[in-house]
Amino acid sequence: MFQLFKNKSKATLPPSPSVTLLPGSQGEHCLQQKYGTAQRALRFYDKQVLNYLSPVMKEFIARQEVLFIATSDQHGDCDCSFRFGRPGFVRTLNDNYLVYPEYRGNGVMASQGNISENPHIGMIFVDFFASTVGLHVNGKAKIVEHDGLLKFRKDLPPDVIVEMNTEGKHRPERWIMVEVEEAYIHCSKHIPLLKKAEKDIDWGTDNDELKRSDFFALQDIPLYQRIGGEVAIQAISEAVTRKLLLDDKLRPLLDEINLQTLLDRQKHFLKTAFGAYGIEKDASENLRKFYRQQINVRMDETLMDVAIGHLNKALVELDAPEHEITKLMGKLKNVR
Missing domain, CATH: 2.30.110.10 (Electron Transport, Fmn-binding Protein; Chain A)
Structure with missing residues (x-):
């Protein structure tokens, strides 16, 4: 039988009474009229729909x-x-x-x-x-x-x-x-x-093999795509650049570089490190050297560590995957 249901109408839909004897939304009622299914729907509401559990x-x-x-x-x-x-x-x-x-x-x-x-x-x-x-x-x-x-x-x-x-x-x-x-x-x-x-179930397990966690092979997709592509890179680049420019130790060297150029270099580094170009620079010393080139080739090791620290903080603040941050920081570690 019909029950008393509150109408779920949206402001963008045609006006209707605040209460109706029909269950469902105003949208479905409008479409029933449009497509000629109103009588079938009424029979269903009458015979099948309750507002409680039988x-x-x-x-x-x-x-x-x-x-x-x-x-x-x-x-x-x-x-x-x-x-x-x-x-x-x-x-x-x-x-x-x-x-x-x-x-x-x-x-x-x-x-x-x-x-x-x-x-x-x-x-x-x-x-x-x-x-x-x-x-x-x-x-x-x-x-x-x-x-x-x-x-x-x-x-x-x-x-x-x-x-x-x-x-x-x-x-x-x-x-x-x-x-x-x-x-x-x-x-x-x-x-x-x-x-x-029959299937043996290990309730609550964290075993990736049992969970088949990478069934869709997402780990084969570059980090650049997994973190959100160009939009994510832009956000990280802006956050890192802001931190670099506010650092009194780094500002003298960075003042030599146009702001847009610095931003573009940060983006180029991140896209390279995150596999946007189909390759990743895996050697730690090479990646560190590459990052120095993007900031200022005259930076010494101490200032490089300061810059990398800001990069780490920006990635953490933007909720980049923790294991990916650790991986990148490992590649950027000073090898002496």
Whole structure:
């Protein structure tokens, strides 16, 4: 049956009432009218869409071990990810709330970061192994630490308490609680039926071989491209040049060089060192000599160390990869 849903309209779309009996966005309603699907959509809304979890939906969630999630930050920039766990790792607290654990990952926390800025979340459970049915759950999410989750102790399934008290890699770091706003089916017709194979899983591992971290061969791509190309080089060059010009020890030598020339030389050095031209200067003394040529050939070793220190600080401040900074500084080290 129809439920009462808040309208999700944007200011750029045609005006509409603030409340509608239809679920979904104003955008989808407009497109239904444009493409002649309004009656089909109405039948779907009437028969399939709830603003809470039905008993069968909760039973379905209790069997699933795959969850796909979509989040966005405060600007609307999106991220899609997934979560895996033992069957039933997502728990329903009641008809209106569910929680899922956040296990140890790569430390980026893209989804959690988005949730901290924008609570809206889209979730889909897909049963690839039995029914080939999916379940969409949309709502508002928040990050909950263990102590915070214990405030809902009377609603928590007993195994949640057990999991919170688990030691080692299987212990969740925290939880995501979702208030359900929409729940509806993703029909079976295009979902493949898969056969599950045995796989040993080392939960929370940092082993790159087990994680197959470089499956897409990103380490074969020059650092120049990985850090953002010309835009990143420009930012680093400006930051380094600013530090060099503010240094009283270096200024007398640098005053001999046109500012634009100094900037261009910094860019040329960084692009060479970061592989923009398809080669990298690997010999430490050669790279150091090359950098001296880009700044001032009359710089002594002490001033070179000062300049390289500023380069290091600029890279750190701009969040260049730590291991790449270490690698570059090693090549620029004074070999005496």
